[in-house]
Amino acid sequence: MAGAQNDGLSVAERRKRKEAERQAASGSATGGAEVAITELAHNPRNARESLEQIEGLASTYATVGVLQSCAVVPAETFRAAFPEHQAEIANARFVVIGGNRRLAAARYAGLEKLPILVNTKAQTRRDILIAAATENLAREELKPLEELATIEELKDVLGTYDAVAQQLGKSPGWVSQRRRLHNLQPEVREALETRADGMTIELARELGRIKDREAQLKAWQDERRLAAQRAADPAVKNQSKGKTAKKKVPAQGGPDTKTTELDAETKARREACALAVAANECDPTRAFIIALQSPVAPDEAIALASHWLVEAGGSAAGLHLSVLAAGDGSAEQRQGALALALAHCELHLTRTSGRDTAHARAFVDWLETHADYQPTDDAASAAVA
Structure with a gap:
């Protein structure tokens, strides 16, 4: 049977599911009960600069109530971690670290209670900052410059941007992309x-x-x-520098084939490649060497690599030569290089149906080592034939 990654979910959806499972397994949140809104205080350290467009949300809440709980920490814990915000917390019982916009909309709607989940693990300044950032980023509630401010605040606490990426469950390339906004x-x-x-x-x-x-x-x-x-004029095409028309993701049998569907094994391999690109943490050396011995049409490889990069939340611009001419070896470029190498390997394997056994064996071994890929018995036998 193909690897567990072949479950129909996108990379982003799988990430969110794993994060939810991790939090549930760690017991980091308890409760689920409702408390009076008067017992809740907004987080003074909230990365969102303004709680905008709450009127529409308030209208919904007035009709059906608030269905998603707010993540909170006990007020005494927050006061101990951030004594400079004593006055802003006042006599609240809890401080909202995930759901400040929900709290504002509920107040606007005149609700008396809100459902909450109490985070019992976040005890220190560092813990609370990380928990709040994770809540906001997981729900995509921050604007780009607010994401940047969150990253910089966490960097002051954690010491390095790599540590920030690790704590947020993001790739170093994701952090690097947002840091560009400084410029x-x-x-x-x-x-x-x-x-x-x-x-x-x-x-x-x-x-x-x-x-x-x-x-x-x-x-x-x-x-x-x-x-x-x-x-x-809709006829005007995208003429942006460094951008090209979107290429179709290559089918399994090659550019001249009429077959567009991928078989289960190929889907599992490509999902494993997408996850490896998204993580961008493995040693790519072997993949590069295998790719150099994989004759594939460049445009097809770029199309498949671009698909993986965009799915990982990044940009395919780093694959364009006009951008690489002024490159600085950033994490984003390393991610692009990995995606392109894996695309060459994957396309060569599908085009040859494993007949190039040395290549197939080396590529499958890399996926098993770095991407938690498990081939079917038939695929494994073909790779070592």
């Missing part, structure tokens, strides 16, 4: 904050690569002009 000029930051036409988080990260102020502003104005042209 944004004020005008570009404002465009990102206000979600100006043409601005996306992916574009902001790419603009963050440009250190020169005038060059960055010009690149942003060019993108904004193109966005306006596309809005006015």
Whole structure:
């Protein structure tokens, strides 16, 4: 039977499920009861700069109530960890570390009680900061610049960005991408904050690569002009520097085949590759060597590697030569190199159906070692034939 990763879930969904299972197994939260809203205080350290657009949420709560519990810590624990916020906590019984927007909307709706989950594991300043960051990031409740502020606050506590990534369950590349936002000029930051036409988080990260102020502003104005042209005329194509038309993910049998469906074994291998790319933590040396002996059409490999990178929450821009020309060997580029190497290996294996037994054996062994891949009995036999 194919590996456990072949369960129909995306990489992001599997990550969230594993995190939920980890928290449940650790017993990090207890409760589930309702408490009076008057007993709850907002987190003064909340990364969200404003609790906006709560009116619509409040309307829903007034009709059906609050279905998702707020994560809280006892107020005495919070006061001990953050004595500078004594006055803001006042006489509250709990401090909300996950669900501050829910609390604001519930108050706006005039509700008297909220369901809570009490985090009993978070006892120190460090624990509470990590717990709050994990809650917000897991629910994707933060804006990009708020994510950046959270990363920097945790770095002050944990010492290194690698430690931040580990604690948040993210890859070093994910942290590195957001740190690029430090380089944004004020005008570009404002465009990102206000979600100006043409601005996306992916574009902001790419603009963050440009250190020169005038060059960055010009690149942003060019993108904004193109966005306006596309809005006015749908026939205008994406002309952004460093971007190409999205390529179709290669099918199993090759570019000339009529077969588009992947068999269960290939799906399991590709899911294992996607997970390895998302983690970006293994030694890629063997994969590179195997890939160099895997003749595959470059465009097909780039299309498959790009798919894995985007699925991991990153960007495929690092695969473009125009970006690599000014590269600095970042974690994002290492992730791109790994994705491209695995794409070469995987496509060669599917094209040859394992007939290149030396390649198949080496590639399958790498997946078993680094991606928790378990081939079927037939696939294992073919790889060692």
